[in-house]
Amino acid sequence: MTYRIPALNGLRAFEAAARHLSFKLAAGELGVTPGAVSQQVKKLEASLGIALFRRLPHGLLLTREGEAYSPSISRVLEELTRATEAIAPDLNAKKFSLGLCPKAACLLPERWPRHTATLDRFIRDVRVTDDLELLFDNSLDCIVRTGEGPFGTLSAVSIGQTPSSGAQALLHFVCRAGLMTCRQSRAIVDDLRDCLA
Amino acid sequence: MTYRIPALNGLRAFEAAARHLSFKLAAGELGVTPGAVSQQVKKLEASLGIALFRRLPHGLLLTREGEAYSPSISRVLEELTRATEAIAPDLNAKKFSLGLCPKAACLLPERWPRHTATLDRFIRDVRVTDDLELLFDNSLDCIVRTGEGPFGTLSAVSIGQTPSSGAQALLHFVCRAGLMTCRQSRAIVDDLRDCLA
DNA sequence: TTCCAGACCTAGAAAAACTGAGTCTCGAGG
DNA sequence: CCTCGAGACTCAGTTTTTCTAGGTCTGGAA
Numbered sequence: 442m443t444y445r446i447p448a449l450n451g452l453r454a455f456e457a458a459a460r461h462l463s464f465k466l467a468a469g470e471l472g473v474t475p476g477a478v479s480q481q482v483k484k485l486e487a488s489l490g491i492a493l494f495r496r497l498p499h500g501l502l503l504t505r506e507g508e509a510y511s512p513s514i515s516r517v518l519e520e521l522t523r524a525t526e527a528i529a530p531d532l533n534a535k536k537f538s539l540g541l542c543p544k545a546a547c548l549l550p551e552r553w554p555r556h557t558a559t560l561d562r563f564i565r566d567v568r569v570t571d572d573l574e575l576l577f578d579n580s581l582d583c584i585v586r587t588g589e590g591p592f593g594t595l596s597a598v599s600i601g602q603t604p605s606s607g608a609q610a611l612l613h614f615v616c617r618a619g620l621m622t623c624r625q626s627r628a629i630v631d632d633l634r635d636c637l638a
Numbered sequence: 639m640t641y642r643i644p645a646l647n648g649l650r651a652f653e654a655a656a657r658h659l660s661f662k663l664a665a666g667e668l669g670v671t672p673g674a675v676s677q678q679v680k681k682l683e684a685s686l687g688i689a690l691f692r693r694l695p696h697g698l699l700l701t702r703e704g705e706a707y708s709p710s711i712s713r714v715l716e717e718l719t720r721a722t723e724a725i726a727p728d729l730n731a732k733k734f735s736l737g738l739c740p741k742a743a744c745l746l747p748e749r750w751p752r753h754t755a756t757l758d759r760f761i762r763d764v765r766v767t768d769d770l771e772l773l774f775d776n777s778l779d780c781i782v783r784t785g786e787g788p789f790g791t792l793s794a795v796s797i798g799q800t801p802s803s804g805a806q807a808l809l810h811f812v813c814r815a816g817l818m819t820c821r822q823s824r825a826i827v828d829d830l831r832d833c834l835a
Numbered sequence: 836t837t838c839c840a841g842a843c844c845t846a847g848a849a850a851a852a853c854t855g856a857g858t859c860t861c862g863a864g865g
Numbered sequence: 866c867c868t869c870g871a872g873a874c875t876c877a878g879t880t881t882t883t884c885t886a887g888g889t890c891t892g893g894a895a
Contacts, residue, residue: 446719474855475872479874479875483854483874484851489722497860498873512717514718515719518715522643525642525707527706527710661841670884672843675844676844681883694841799854
């Protein structure tokens with residue numbers, strides 16, 4: 442009953458690259474450099490003994506085998522996601538890349554969100570930016586900003602609201618819809634509330 | 639479309655341990671030490687934020703969550719195996735079928751390559767043969783023989799060379815090019831070197 | 836009791852993954 | 866026909882992860 446399967450991390454790289462048909466975009470999604478994705482995919486191809494991609498100077502094409510393999514792998518990862526969420530809804534496996542707008546940075550403690558070890562655990566990196574687009578291509582997992590919506594299909598929660606005066610919220614925490622309830626988001630929102638309390 | 643899933647290698651450890659209800663047996667199956675399995679599972683549990691096993695002094699019990707998770711993971715790995723075999727029948731993660739020429743057999747320990755559990759893990763079966771053709775149609779994964787090349791597109795490494803006397807190598811390990819760097823090949827070559835040292 | 840099996844822990848070694856900087860190739864635009 | 870830009874590749878070096886080796890602890894069996 443021993444499974445004959447390739448190194449699993451390479452599969453993740455392959456799946457993302459196949460979806461984007463780009464190592465660069467896949468790298469963005471996975472939070473690594475394009476070189477890393479390239480290497481992982483190459484190693485996977487070596488271990489399978491077949492080519493999955495045809496490399497073109499301006500992008501990728503799947504080979505016939507890659508074309509056949511990619512949807513299977515996507516299905517596998519989806520099923521894995523489902524199974525995992527069923528038993529562990531707030532999987533704590535991925536650190537967040539966080540965007541922070543300049544005004545928000547002023548309102549928050551000096552080294553936020555690195556000011557406490559508790560929160561730091563959930564943060565991979567922080568960039569100063571306000572660009573919600575970055576959430577869609579997975580360059581960022583969430584953004585903390587002063588600017589209002591509309592946030593479209595994104596999820597947002599407001600922090601520092603003062604309903605008595607009718608004033609608008611001071612800060613907004615914004616992320617893709619599926620991410621709002623996960624542990625990382627909750628930790629960040631909780632901490633923001635503490636900081637503005 | 640970013641999958642929120644735990645580290646994949648830990649899942650393999652978990653799945654094997656859940657099937658055997660033993661880290662030790664799982665370790666045997668995976669070709670690592672029990673400590674490694676223990677650590678992988680522990681890390682998985684940490685990233686999920688739940689316990690998968692109850693540790694007893696003489697074995698393991700699945701928790702309720704582990705009980706729910708294990709069949710899902712088995713299914714996922716099975717599907718992965720199926721998908722992989724469909725496109726790459728000679729995946730190099732499998733056990734090797736090994737050819738051995740009669741002279742080589744004389745130079746090596748009695749039950750080689752079954753003489754140590756370490757090496758045995760990587761071997762599916764052994765035949766006495768010298769026929770390099772069998773490597774091309776995947777009847778065999780590798781051949782250990784005294785005969786020289788030419789090996790053409792095959793990869794070969796020499797073992798027991800005595801360069802000072804200019805004598806030729808005693809043994810050659812031969813396999814298809816893509817297989818030379820894989821774990822199985824390395825284990826076999828290392829063992830051959832030990833045996834002739 | 837004493838043994839033994841199996842899980843656990845920790846330090847250090849080994850392997851794998853990632854980065855960063857530079858190269859190469861092609862397509863587009865002047 | 867050049868030059869530029871994008872994207873993939875390579876390689877060395879670093880960081881992170883994984884594995885091992887050796888020792889501890891616990892509870893069941895003789």
